[in-house]
Amino acid sequence: MTSPVWHPFTQHGLGEPIPLVNRAEGAILHTSDGRRIVDAISSWWVTTHGHSHPRIVAAIREQAETLDQIIFAGWTHQPAEDLARGLRALMPAELTRVFFSDSGSTSVEVAIKMALGYWRAHDPARHRILVLEHGYHGDTIGAMSVGARGVFNRAYEPLLFDVGTIPFPVAGREQATLDALEQACAAGAAAFLVEPLALGAGGMHFYSAHVLREMRAICARHGVLFLADEVMTGWGRTGTLLACEHADVVPDILCLSKGLTGGAIPLAVTMASEPIFAAHYGPERERMFFHSSSYTANPIACAAANANLAIWRDEPVREGIATLGQRQQARLDALATHPRVRNARRLGTIAALEIGGVDGYLSTLAPRLLAHFRDRDLLLRPLGNTVYVMPPYSIEEADLDRVYAAIAEACDLD
Numbered sequence: 435m436t437s438p439v440w441h442p443f444t445q446h447g448l449g450e451p452i453p454l455v456n457r458a459e460g461a462i463l464h465t466s467d468g469r470r471i472v473d474a475i476s477s478w479w480v481t482t483h484g485h486s487h488p489r490i491v492a493a494i495r496e497q498a499e500t501l502d503q504i505i506f507a508g509w510t511h512q513p514a515e516d517l518a519r520g521l522r523a524l525m526p527a528e529l530t531r532v533f534f535s536d537s538g539s540t541s542v543e544v545a546i547k548m549a550l551g552y553w554r555a556h557d558p559a560r561h562r563i564l565v566l567e568h569g570y571h572g573d574t575i576g577a578m579s580v581g582a583r584g585v586f587n588r589a590y591e592p593l594l595f596d597v598g599t600i601p602f603p604v605a606g607r608e609q610a611t612l613d614a615l616e617q618a619c620a621a622g623a624a625a626f627l628v629e630p631l632a633l634g635a636g637g638m639h640f641y642s643a644h645v646l647r648e649m650r651a652i653c654a655r656h657g658v659l660f661l662a663d664e665v666m667t668g669w670g671r672t673g674t675l676l677a678c679e680h681a682d683v684v685p686d687i688l689c690l691s692k693g694l695t696g697g698a699i700p701l702a703v704t705m706a707s708e709p710i711f712a713a714h715y716g717p718e719r720e721r722m723f724f725h726s727s728s729y730t731a732n733p734i735a736c737a738a739a740n741a742n743l744a745i746w747r748d749e750p751v752r753e754g755i756a757t758l759g760q761r762q763q764a765r766l767d768a769l770a771t772h773p774r775v776r777n778a779r780r781l782g783t784i785a786a787l788e789i790g791g792v793d794g795y796l797s798t799l800a801p802r803l804l805a806h807f808r809d810r811d812l813l814l815r816p817l818g819n820t821v822y823v824m825p826p827y828s829i830e831e832a833d834l835d836r837v838y839a840a841i842a843e844a845c846d847l848d
Contacts, residue, residue, distance in 0.1 A: 448801065451808070458485035461829035463813065472833045473813045474825045479634070479666050480697030483745055484828035490696045490741040497737035506534065506730040513736035520743040521703065524675070526684040529705040533723070534731035538665035538691035539572025541702035542627070544725055545687045546576055548710050549625040549659045551723060555713040563595075564618050564626040564658070567602040568636035571627065571663050580627050582636055585795055598623065602633070603645045612648050619656035625687075626653050627661040630677035631781060634666040637795075638786035638822045640779055646681040659686045659710075665702070669693030670755045671824065673782030675746075686710060696742040697826075701735035754827045758783050761831070762823065765838040772845045786822040789845055794818050802847055810840045 441452065454466040461484060463471040473481065483490070497513060504511055518532040533548075535541050546563060553560040563580060570586070571577040578587040579594040587594065598618050603611035615626065630646055633639040653660040662685035667677035669692065674680060676688075687710060691702035714723045729735075745751060762785045769787060770778035778787040790799060797818035807814040814821065814837070821841055825834065 450801070450804070453808075460484040460486075461826045461833055469811050471811050471813055472825075472829070472836055474823050474829075474837045475813060475815055476697060476824055476826050477813070478815075479671070479824055480692040481826045482669050482693040483696050483742070483751070484826045485697075487696055487698070487741075487745070489745055490698045490738050493737040493741035494698065494734055497734045501733045503729065503732055503734075505728075507726055511731070511733050511736075513733045513740060514731040517736045517739050517743070520740060521690075521705065524743060524746070525688065525705060526676075526678075528684045528707050529688055530708045531706045531711040533704045533706065533725075534736075535702045535704065535725075536700055536727055536729055537572070537702050538663075538689065539574045539577040540727070541665060541689040541691050541704045542571040542580065542663055543574055543576040544704040545627070545661045545663075545689050546580065546625070547725055548687055548704065548706055548714075548723065549661060552659065552710050552713040553624045555721070560622050560624040562598055562618075562621075562623045564598045564600055564615070564623045566628045566633070567599050568633050568639055569627070569629055569663075570633065570635035571629075571665075586635075600626070602639060603641045605641075608642070608645050608648075611645065612652065615649055615652050616656075619652055619658045623656075623658050625659035625661050627663060629663050630667055631672055631680060632667050632677065632784060635817065637817055637820050638779075638784065640781050643680040646678070647683055650681065650683040650685075661685060661687045661689070663689045665689055665691045669742075670751065670827070671782055671784055673755060673759055675752075694742065695735060695738035696745065699735045699738045701732070701739055751827065755783055758825070758827055758829070761834060765834070769838065769842060769845070772842070774845050783827065784822065784824050786820060787841075789819050789821060789847070791819070799847065803844055806844050806847060807840055810836070810843075812837060812840055814840070 455463045456466050457464045461473050463473050465471060501511060521532055533544055535544050550561060565580045568582050570581045575593050578590060580597055600615050600618065601611050631640060650660050662678055664676055668690050678685060686707050688705040695701050714721055759782050763780055766778050766780055766785050769775055774790055776788040795818040799819045800816050803816045803821065823837055
């Protein structure tokens with residue numbers, strides 16, 4: 435019987451196989467037909483310490499037996515209180531407020547609404563949102579509006595609001611980006627939203643910490659709110675806890691999700707500076723922040739996130755991240771000599787390269803790459819002809835070898 439499930443980012447008309455995964459541990463997925471699959475992309479960039487980490491599993495189990503769900507509008511619970519305080523202690527001191535939501539897309543929607551609420555209280559004429567070219571921030575309407583326009587959202591164009599797009603800081607042409615941002619900020623923009631240092635779904639584009647630092651300075655100079663979408667880049671992916679640390683900058687609003695729970699269960703937060711909170715604070719009910727969902731700050735998810743924070747505090751996570759980055763660099767250097775490989779690059783634990791020409795997301799090579807990796811028991815999901823590796827930090831040496839050996843073979847695909 436054909437499954438009634440409609441899968442995300444899946445063209446069912448292609449008839450591609452959809453493996454059934456029974457269990458997972460570390461960087462390995464085990465399927466119903468007995469295959470051992472190396473998860474080389476952390477199951478869409480979420481799994482940091484490895485699947486089924488014992489401390490996170492234990493926290494989920496214990497919390498589920500105590501308090502599973504409670505409304506969060508005007509009510510609270512200890513896992514959320516502990517998590518908010520834990521994040522305050524771990525994240526930049528300027529980010530004093532923690533707003534919970536359910537996904538990366540939602541955390542970005544929340545950030546945009548916070549920024550507009552801030553300007554509603556201070557200068558309603560400032561409402562234009564600026565974004566970085568090639569950005570991707572999710573698939574809800576607001577998140578699509580601030581992402582790159584193209585195949586991802588073409589069908590929904592009538593619903594998307596207008597934004598100002600700043601050109602991506604291509605190496606050697608960074609000044610054009612900074613000049614465009616300066617001009618747009620001087621015109622009275624409300625906020626600038628960026629993925630710091632690494633643009634994910636847009637093609638794993640990297641840019642320098644110097645540019646990030648300069649973009650933050652321009653926004654500060656013109657009073658434009660700086661919003662950092664660290665949904666993908668946070669929790670060590672770029673080599674530091676936050677990508678913003680590379681540039682020693684602190685955003686006005688920070689979006690976190692994915693690795694927040696170690697990847698075990700959905701949860702997101704939007705952290706804001708005190709002036710953002712203050713703009714929504716007062717005796718007038720109409721000034722409150724009008725956003726929520728039924729599962730805001732779900733206790734089980736918060737418990738998982740608290741276990742993740744404990745792992746970051748107690749275990750040598752940063753050392754493991756540094757080691758994984760070095761191990762990937764050696765393998766990436768070997769691939770870079772292949773004549774069909776372009777722009778081999780790495781930032782922290784994210785490695786990427788292009789095979790062949792500049793084909794984009796709908797590259798005809800993409801389905802063959804996907805099948806090539808699937809046939810070799812690897813979970814690698816190329817972005818068009820861009821192949822990237824973003825494994826759990828616990829991946830074993832032999833499995834990492836398998837990943838890069840398969841990429842080397844893929845470079846010779848027609």
